[in-house]
Amino acid sequence: MRKKLQEAEYRAKQREELHPEIMNAEEQKANEKGFMYIRRNEKNRARFSPLINENFWCIIQQEYLTNAEKALFVDLLVLVELGTNLIIHPSLDRYCSITDIAALLKRELRSTRGLIHHLIHKGILYELVDPSQIKNYGRVVSERPLYVNPEVSYSGDRNKINMMAARQVASFDRMEKSKVLLPWKLDFRLNDEYARLVEREKRFRRKR
Numbered sequence: 001m002r003k004k005l006q007e008a009e010y011r012a013k014q015r016e017e018l019h020p021e022i023m024n025a026e027e028q029k030a031n032e033k034g035f036m037y038i039r040r041n042e043k044n045r046a047r048f049s050p051l052i053n054e055n056f057w058c059i060i061q062q063e064y065l066t067n068a069e070k071a072l073f074v075d076l077l078v079l080v081e082l083g084t085n086l087i088i089h090p091s092l093d094r095y096c097s098i099t100d101i102a103a104l105l106k107r108e109l110r111s112t113r114g115l116i117h118h119l120i121h122k123g124i125l126y127e128l129v130d131p132s133q134i135k136n137y138g139r140v141v142s143e144r145p146l147y148v149n150p151e152v153s154y155s156g157d158r159n160k161i162n163m164m165a166a167r168q169v170a171s172f173d174r175m176e177k178s179k180v181l182l183p184w185k186l187d188f189r190l191n192d193e194y195a196r197l198v199e200r201e202k203r204f205r206r207k208r
Contacts, residue, residue, distance in 0.1 A: 051077075051153045052197065055182040059152070064122065064180050072115045073124055075105050076148065080155045084162055085147040086128070095145035116146070123174030124149055126165070151175075151182055151197070159196040161186065166195030 059065060065073070079096060081088040087096045089104070096104070102112040119125040127144035148154075149169055150161045166186045175182060187203045188195035 050155075052151060052158075052182075052184055055151055055184050056153075058182055059175075059180060062180055064175070064178070065124070066118075068111075069115055069118055069122075069124070072105075072107070072112065073119060073148075073152075075107075076101070076125075077153060079104065080148055080153070083156045085150055085153075085155055085165055087125075087146045087148070120146075121174070122178070123169075123172070124152055126168055126172075128164075128168075149175075150195075151184065151186055154197070160194040161196060163188065163193065163195055170195075 060070075076087060079087045079090065079101070087101065088094065089096050089100055098113050098116055099109060101107070101116070102109040105112070116125065120127060125146050126149060127146055129144055147165055150158075150165055151169060154161060156162075166188055170186055170188075181200065183200050184197045185200050185203045186195045187198040
């Protein structure tokens with residue numbers, strides 16, 4: 001599943017590189033509005049996982065998470081992979097199991113497992129499910145990769161959010177069902193390459 005996520009990101013980047021006229025058109029639009037369009041030649045490889053501040057503030061104000069859940073969630077952000085939001089082992093270059101997470105963060109395994117279960121139930125974390133396992137075995141038979149809900153924190157461009165993650169969050173929006181109405185929501189159309197975060201009012205106004 002991680003490979004599929006990365007391949008989708010790679011294909012999207014290739015399309016951008018093969019169609020420079022798109023970049024030129026964007027640059028022209030910026031110039032017409034009086035802005036300078038600056039292209040970055042190199043990407044900074046420093047890992048980061050910025051919180052979506054207004055959304056996390058909403059979660060805090062509604063006391064949606066316990067202090068223990070918040071503490072673990074913030075700790076998990078150091079393990080988030082750029083572009084996919086998957087929780088990745090920093091030295092083994094694979095997704096983290098719950099046992100890995102407990103070991104890496106110096107936490108007790110049993111309590112870590114319980115807190116992660118709560119974060120999944122509340123829609124802060126999600127599990128990537130391989131549909132082929134369900135098709136072949138009728139259930140998921142292996143431990144599932146975890147990723148952070150991009151409406152809470154996203155490691156990457158918030159106008160280019162991984163579509164596989166975005167579709168799953170939108171289809172199983174646990175916070176929305178719990179009446180936690182986040183100010184910024186994922187938005188995308190059927191054939192979009194990426195999702196993006198938009199203000200709540202704009203998203204729901206467009207869908208009406």
